[in-house]
Amino acid sequence: RAFLRLRKVAVFCQSQRRGLLARRRAVQLRRERAVVRLQMGRRRLVAIRCFARARGAAIRIQAVVRCRLCRRQYLCNLAEFKEQAKLENQVKALQARLEARERELAAERCGATSPVSASGVPNVSLAEPPAEILEALQALAAENAKLRVDLERQRAENVELRRENQQLRAGQASRSAWMTSILRTRTAPAPEELRRASSPSPPTTPQQSHRSQVITAEPLGRISATAATGGSGLAAGDEAGGGMAAPCEDPEPRVYPPLSTFWQDVPFAGLALLKSGTEVHIKLGSNILMVDSKGKGLVWQQWMKEGKGYPRSMAFILERRIEQLTPTRRGSPIVMTVPEPGDEDFLGDAFALRSALTGRYVVAGGMMDWYRMKVSGDRPEDAAVLTFAPLLDEELSVPVAGFADAADAACGGGACGAAECACTLRLFGEHSTLALRPDGTVSLVQVADDDSNVVPETMAATVEYLKPMSAYEITVHDKQIGICLAKDHHDLRVSGFSLVTPADGMAPTPGYVELTGRVRVGDTIASVDGQDIRSLPKQEALAMISRSRPVTLGFISAPGPRQFEGALAE
Numbered sequence: 001r002a003f004l005r006l007r008k009v010a011v012f013c014q015s016q017r018r019g020l021l022a023r024r025r026a027v028q029l030r031r032e033r034a035v036v037r038l039q040m041g042r043r044r045l046v047a048i049r050c051f052a053r054a055r056g057a058a059i060r061i062q063a064v065v066r067c068r069l070c071r072r073q074y075l076c077n078l079a080e081f082k083e084q085a086k087l088e089n090q091v092k093a094l095q096a097r098l099e100a101r102e103r104e105l106a107a108e109r110c111g112a113t114s115p116v117s118a119s120g121v122p123n124v125s126l127a128e129p130p131a132e133i134l135e136a137l138q139a140l141a142a143e144n145a146k147l148r149v150d151l152e153r154q155r156a157e158n159v160e161l162r163r164e165n166q167q168l169r170a171g172q173a174s175r176s177a178w179m180t181s182i183l184r185t186r187t188a189p190a191p192e193e194l195r196r197a198s199s200p201s202p203p204t205t206p207q208q209s210h211r212s213q214v215i216t217a218e219p220l221g222r223i224s225a226t227a228a229t230g231g232s233g234l235a236a237g238d239e240a241g242g243g244m245a246a247p248c249e250d251p252e253p254r255v256y257p258p259l260s261t262f263w264q265d266v267p268f269a270g271l272a273l274l275k276s277g278t279e280v281h282i283k284l285g286s287n288i289l290m291v292d293s294k295g296k297g298l299v300w301q302q303w304m305k306e307g308k309g310y311p312r313s314m315a316f317i318l319e320r321r322i323e324q325l326t327p328t329r330r331g332s333p334i335v336m337t338v339p340e341p342g343d344e345d346f347l348g349d350a351f352a353l354r355s356a357l358t359g360r361y362v363v364a365g366g367m368m369d370w371y372r373m374k375v376s377g378d379r380p381e382d383a384a385v386l387t388f389a390p391l392l393d394e395e396l397s398v399p400v401a402g403f404a405d406a407a408d409a410a411c412g413g414g415a416c417g418a419a420e421c422a423c424t425l426r427l428f429g430e431h432s433t434l435a436l437r438p439d440g441t442v443s444l445v446q447v448a449d450d451d452s453n454v455v456p457e458t459m460a461a462t463v464e465y466l467k468p469m470s471a472y473e474i475t476v477h478d479k480q481i482g483i484c485l486a487k488d489h490h491d492l493r494v495s496g497f498s499l500v501t502p503a504d505g506m507a508p509t510p511g512y513v514e515l516t517g518r519v520r521v522g523d524t525i526a527s528v529d530g531q532d533i534r535s536l537p538k539q540e541a542l543a544m545i546s547r548s549r550p551v552t553l554g555f556i557s558a559p560g561p562r563q564f565e566g567a568l569a570e
Contacts, residue, residue: 080151087144091137098133166446167453255421255462256286256304262472262518263310263464267420271388271463274347276320279356279466281310281517282425284436284458290314291375295358298373298442309515312497315356315466320347321385321428350428352383362386364427364444373434373442385428391460421462424454435459466517470557471526474513477550479503482511483519491534492525492541493558513553522558530554 258264263281266274274280282289286304291297291313303314353362361377364384377383425434432444436458447454480500486493497519499508513519525541526534529552533541545551 083147084144087140087147091140091144094133094137094140098137101133163448167448256283258464259304259307259309260516260518262467262469262516264467265421265462265464268388268390268423269420271423272346272348274318274465275468276318276345276347276351278318278347279315279517280318281314281464282316283462283464284460287436288314289316289442291355291357295355295360296374296376298362298375299440300436300442301440309510309512310517311510312357312514312517313355315517316362317354317356318347319352319354319380319383320345321350321352349387350385351387352380352385354383364432371443372437373444386425386434387428388423388463389426389433391422391424391454391456422456422460423462424459425461433459434461469518471554472518472557473527473552473554474516474518475550475552476512478512479549480511481545481553482514485525490538492538494519494521494523494525494555496521519555520558524556524558525553526556527554528552 255265258281266280283304284300286302287300288303288307289298289300290311292299293313354360355362355375358375360375361380361383363374363377363382365372365374373384426432426447427444431447431449433447433454434442435445435455437443445455445459478500482498482500483494484496484498486495497510497514500511501508524534525545526532528541528544531544533544536544545553
């Protein structure tokens with residue numbers, strides 16, 4: 001009993017002691033948390049102030065530079081106008097002197113002798129103007145014309161020199177940025193997304209073998225090995241330029257084939273023959289354009305070598321724009337291809353890009369966005385109007401005689417070679433070309449009239465389009481399919497997509513059905529393993545789908561306008 005009482009007392013003392021220590025530790029943690037919050041708020045305030053000062057300083061610097069440039073041009077124009085006004089004033093003064101001299105001579109002659117004719121009107125013969133005044137007038141007129149010719153020639157030379165200077169600066173900046181990117185990526189670790197993509201993949205089935213097929217195409221003129229592999233790629237994460245990827249070392253340029261049999265490369269001659277509303281992927285070597293995770297920026301990511309399919313953020317929709325015969329700012333006319341009667345639904349020369357994920361249009365960013373391309377246009381009139389331009393091969397730009405007759409020949413062939421598929425994306429009627437930036441974003445770069453400063457490593461693009469199908473089948477081997485079905489419909493209609501968890505326990509990824517790029521919101525599952533399920537109850541049809549693997553799902557494409565998945569994440 002004494003031992004039990006003693007043990008009870010000891011346990012009570014220990015509990016009291018431990019409780020006291022725990023309370024002290026809790027108070028200390030609360031104080032540390034409060035201190036961290038205060039420090040965080042203080043640092044945030046300091047960062048906001050520093051950003052405001054930097055932005056104000058940048059605006060002031062820009063204002064000063066623009067003021068100096070405008071003042072320099074103003075002074076040149078002022079000097080020219082002063083010189084011209086001086087010459088004009090001299091001419092006017094000489095003309096006034098000539099008129100005054102003529103009036104004096106006429107008055108003198110009228111006062112001295114004024115013979116009268118038969119009609120009673122005095123005959124007044126005006127004296128000829130002095131020869132020295134006429135010679136001075138002619139000399140001033142010739143000097144004025146000569147000065148005007150010299151002025152026009154100097155203006156033309158200044159414009160040409162400025163254009164060449166801008167081209168040299170743009171080329172030097174592009175080369176310097178890419179060289180810096182390559183030097184940095186030699187020691188930069190690959191991001192987690194690319195490490196997952198490069199990890200060993202499970203054995204492929206016959207239905208999946210097309211996703212790993214790579215076809216070597218013919219070389220692409222000036223495109224080097226860096227162009228085909230995309231140079232230094234970025235994993236486009238929450239922010240563009242989040243991490244650098246090591247550049248691929250591919251000895252020969254390639255046109256990477258589609259990662260799914262539902263897609264097909266389009267030659268340059270067939271781009272204008274695509275239907276308005278066609279869903280496409282835009283590839284630049286082994287890189288592909290996509291929308292960032294925030295759904296606002298146009299970024300690029302190295303994908304075609306290691307990718308296993310197409311997320312919805314990589315798909316864009318081509319929408320036709322009205323074609324007009326208008327001259328460019330450089331004076332060269334735009335040669336338009338006019339479709340035949342009945343072919344007005346073809347794409348033509350002018351189009352806009354629309355994200356298949358968010359439904360927003362691709363627009364050109366302003367100065368505050370560093371002229372990066374954005375995917376933030378809500379209205380069709382906000383979209384950047386683009387056009388496809390041939391790359392190096394002038395034979396590809398010959399107009400095709402007849403849209404309808406050449407559509408099958410241009411878009412229905414087999415593999416697309418590099419020389420026949422390569423093109424550049426430019427603003428319609430301008431010389432601004434879409435180019436990849438080392439930070440993972442896409443911007444507009446001004447090119448020369450003769451394309452002498454086109455950089456294929458960052459501008460050469462190929463396009464693959466989604467084959468139109470009213471019905472199709474997909475064989476799924478994974479346990480999870482990764483699609484969401486609408487609850488308010490009696491049939492199995494796709495309402496969105498969901499992430500699936502791999503068997504190895506890694507981070508959730510899009511399912512195989514979504515990665516094919518074929519299934520869209522609104523499509524309906526019509527058959528399972530060849531059996532029609534449209535007349536079966538919904539629960540029974542779902543049971544048939546989850547009964548065994550692999551399972552072949554037959555889909556029917558949704559008619560009518562496209563439905564976008566921009567709000568699925570919510």
